[in-house]
Amino acid sequence: MEQMILTLIAALLVTSAASIQENSTVTPVILIPGICGSQIDGWYVKDSAPHYYCQKDSGGWTLLWLCIDCMIPPHHFVVQFEKLIVGLEKLPGYQRGISIRGAPYDFRYTPNTKVGQQYMIKLRYLIEETYELNGNTRVVLVAHSMGNPVTVRFLKSVTEEWKEKYIEGYVALAGVFGGAAKAIRSLLSGETEGMPQIIVDPLTMREFERTSPSVYWLLPNPQLFGDTPFVFSHDRNYSAHDYKALFEDVDIPQGPEMYDFIKDLPQFDREIGVDVYCIHGKDQETPFQFQYGDNSKFPDNQPTTLSGDGDGTVNIQSLELCKEFTTLRDYKTVTGFLATHLEILQRKDVIQYIADLLTKKNLKKNNDIGRKGDLVF
Numbered sequence: 001m002e003q004m005i006l007t008l009i010a011a012l013l014v015t016s017a018a019s020i021q022e023n024s025t026v027t028p029v030i031l032i033p034g035i036c037g038s039q040i041d042g043w044y045v046k047d048s049a050p051h052y053y054c055q056k057d058s059g060g061w062t063l064l065w066l067c068i069d070c071m072i073p074p075h076h077f078v079v080q081f082e083k084l085i086v087g088l089e090k091l092p093g094y095q096r097g098i099s100i101r102g103a104p105y106d107f108r109y110t111p112n113t114k115v116g117q118q119y120m121i122k123l124r125y126l127i128e129e130t131y132e133l134n135g136n137t138r139v140v141l142v143a144h145s146m147g148n149p150v151t152v153r154f155l156k157s158v159t160e161e162w163k164e165k166y167i168e169g170y171v172a173l174a175g176v177f178g179g180a181a182k183a184i185r186s187l188l189s190g191e192t193e194g195m196p197q198i199i200v201d202p203l204t205m206r207e208f209e210r211t212s213p214s215v216y217w218l219l220p221n222p223q224l225f226g227d228t229p230f231v232f233s234h235d236r237n238y239s240a241h242d243y244k245a246l247f248e249d250v251d252i253p254q255g256p257e258m259y260d261f262i263k264d265l266p267q268f269d270r271e272i273g274v275d276v277y278c279i280h281g282k283d284q285e286t287p288f289q290f291q292y293g294d295n296s297k298f299p300d301n302q303p304t305t306l307s308g309d310g311d312g313t314v315n316i317q318s319l320e321l322c323k324e325f326t327t328l329r330d331y332k333t334v335t336g337f338l339a340t341h342l343e344i345l346q347r348k349d350v351i352q353y354i355a356d357l358l359t360k361k362n363l364k365k366n367n368d369i370g371r372k373g374d375l376v377f
């Protein structure tokens with residue numbers, strides 16, 4: 001009898017040791033989406049799902065400036081993040097909800113709002129829990145678009161000791177580190193993301209965009225863009241230094257206050273204390289400057305948009321800030337086919353790169369110098 005019990009205990013110990021062993025061999029990954037990404041939550045993180053904005057009848061939030069992904073077709077974004085998830089699931093030992101997890105958030109709010117601060121706490125717990133679920137293995141964060149400035153704020157909110165214990169690395173995909181000119185156009189004239197104006201009135205969408213703190217946070221940063229004029233109107237040209245004057249001139253009553261609320265919240269910081277791996281697209285026509293001409297309806301008319309370099313959504317100056325992280329370990333750019341802001345998530349080479357990183361094939365040692373050239377895949 002005694003021997004039977006001992007055998008049973010031994011068997012149990014072996015079983016649990018085996019499963020811990022199995023779990024501890026994989027480096028877990030947490031995905032931090034960009035604007036509108038909260039749609040992906042329903043797929044794998046049930047209890048932290050705020051709402052399904054993208055599916056609301058009003059269509060309101062689906063038309064924020066980055067939200068083409070929510071509209072055509074409705075599950076477009078899900079499908080796009082899904083490719084990455086499915087790719088990672090093929091790695092031995094990877095499982096949704098355990099070693100592949102998501103951290104969606106209410107993308108209308110910036111990290112300095114109450115909602116944003118609660119998200120920071122939840123994200124910390126999610127990382128700690130994921131570390132434990134995987135046999136105390138450090139976590140890799142993968143952020144896309146606005147998820148990157150959110151990640152920067154998060155990493156600045158935790159201690160160096162905490163990061164050393166819980167974070168293996170951070171993959172920055174298409175990071176909006178210095179804003180995007182497109183956000184100006186959404187605030188001035190509304191953003192329909194190419195949807196026919198018969199179906200969607202940009203001026204209706206504009207009201208949603210003007211009341212969302214995150215759209216102001218995504219305005220081009222004056223420190224990065226200096227005196228570059230973004231808006232040409234009959235009476236005046238406006239640079240990133242002139243937002244408050246612009247909001248007053250075009251009568252966005254809440255604009256100056258909204259801008260004051262986010263203007264000291266950095267989207268970027270050179271020192272974040274974790275290894276960074278950067279990937280972004282380039283050579284895509286990206287909205288840069290907006291000419292309103294002599295039209296007396298300014299800003300209710302749609303401007304003529306002049307393009308610059310970038311990934312089709314985010315301007316190159318903003319994307320390239322990624323090179324400035326002092327802990328940059330690798331830097332890659334993509335061009336040509338499937339190189340736009342959202343398409344980058346579908347690329348086989350990008351998915352393979354992340355998979356290799358998780359399985360330590362291309363992980364850089366702490367003392368490696370960041371590679372800063374334009375390393376095309």
Ligand SMILES: *[C@@H]1O[C@H](CO)[C@@H](O)[C@H](O)[C@H]1NC(C)=O
Nearest residue numbers: 018019020022023093098133
């Ligand atoms: C990993 O750990 C979790 C939680 O302890 C468990 O549910 C899961 O079955 C484990 N997975 C493997 C592959 O052992």
Ligand SMILES: *[C@@H]1O[C@H](CO)[C@@H](O)[C@H](O)[C@H]1NC(C)=O
Nearest residue numbers: 229232233234235236237238
């Ligand atoms: C705005 O800039 C353009 C191009 O630099 C210039 O031609 C124009 O005179 C400027 N307009 C005003 C009102 O300053």
